Amino acid sequence: MLLGRVVGTLVASRKEPSLEGLKFLVLRQLDVEGKKTSGYRVAADAIGAGMGEVVLYATGSAARQTEMTDRRPCDGVIMAIVDTLEVDGDVKYDKARDG
Amino acid sequence: MLLGRVVGTLVASRKEPSLEGLKFLVLRQLDVEGKKTSGYRVAADAIGAGMGEVVLYATGSAARQTEMTDRRPCDGVIMAIVDTLEVDGDVKYDKARDG
Amino acid sequence: MLLGRVVGTLVASRKEPSLEGLKFLVLRQLDVEGKKTSGYRVAADAIGAGMGEVVLYATGSAARQTEMTDRRPCDGVIMAIVDTLEVDGDVKYDKARDG
């Protein structure tokens, strides 16, 4: 899994029928310090993440291992909202503090 | 999923028999602002995307999760046509405006 | 899928038994203009591609979706030989012209 921050939304009225009802969010990929990078991913939201939140997302076939994404042409899913991230002994991100 | 713009087509008369009838489009990969990058992908078109349209595409095993691509040696599929993309509070792409 | 040009061959007498009979070709990865890059891939040949031809290849689990590669430890397959590639309105490659 990688870390991302929810930075955007996307509307698509014409799509594969099986995607109906799935919500897609735009994630900016974060580095291990929680800082933004140039990478991004559009991911299905399985847990109701909100704009600005730091999340954990899975890619590849793992992205279909939720009830919402099962058997759908989806290769990225948000599977957790991060409360705190601690790296090298420092709290790099604390939702209550930085969120 | 990543964002791409349909920029080309490809004709291949000699191919794996199971690919017969699949339409392949050439996508230029876009960044999170909707700007073109040097990356590209050739993807099967599951929804009738047109030249110049901004689409969402899935790669890997997800690309086989459509009726059209099921059990075929295909690792990229266009699964949605983007109407609007909003990032960091700005509308980066609006099909009606920029399409 | 990505575009590649067949540039080489590889002989391997000691291998996983299930690979017996599979032909492996060396592909130089091409960019969206059909120009060569530094990337490459060794892929199983499912359709009888020849030296110098421009092909379309699939990677990952898609590479096992042919009769020839089914259930084999193979992560890249040539699934189509490109006749013409048209990008941004220009014919970037035409087998009859450039082949």
Added chain:
Amino acid sequence: MLLGRVVGTLVASRKEPSLEGLKFLVLRQLDVEGKKTSGYRVAADAIGAGMGEVVLYATGSAARQTEMTDRRPCDGVIMAIVDTLEVDGDVKYDKARDG
């Protein structure tokens, strides 16, 4: 598989229900000499790895081939703790010496 060093932890109270009970660790990706790179991965811990340990992790669908991660939206798993790494005839890492 790639080499990583356990450098951090992550708390996520809101997550996909099937992830309940899984422990996620933050890994800094190491190069072939055992030196840290800018890459990282958040991985499920299947074996009880400790802070600072050098581990081997698998990504993609392989990450679901443990009892703990089976059928869960998880794309990275720690599957071994490295005791010694020897490359080009030199011991690049020895847990007893460097751990």
Added chain:
Amino acid sequence: MLLGRVVGTLVASRKEPSLEGLKFLVLRQLDVEGKKTSGYRVAADAIGAGMGEVVLYATGSAARQTEMTDRRPCDGVIMAIVDTLEVDGDVKYDKARDG
């Protein structure tokens, strides 16, 4: 598949139980000319490769398509030992000559 040279070994006494008995080798990734790059991969050895040999390795789910790696959390496998590699009409590697 990509080309690699066997450059090292790795000992891991604590690991996922299903990995018991698997031998892991450290591969330096080679470019299309057979020259070493900065990339590497730790792969399971399905065929008894030796130190210094040039091999072909598969990654992703393909790595579990051998009897030895089936249903194990393994994302890289050595599936062939290269005898000769010919690219652009030149023999870039010949085991008998360069091995």
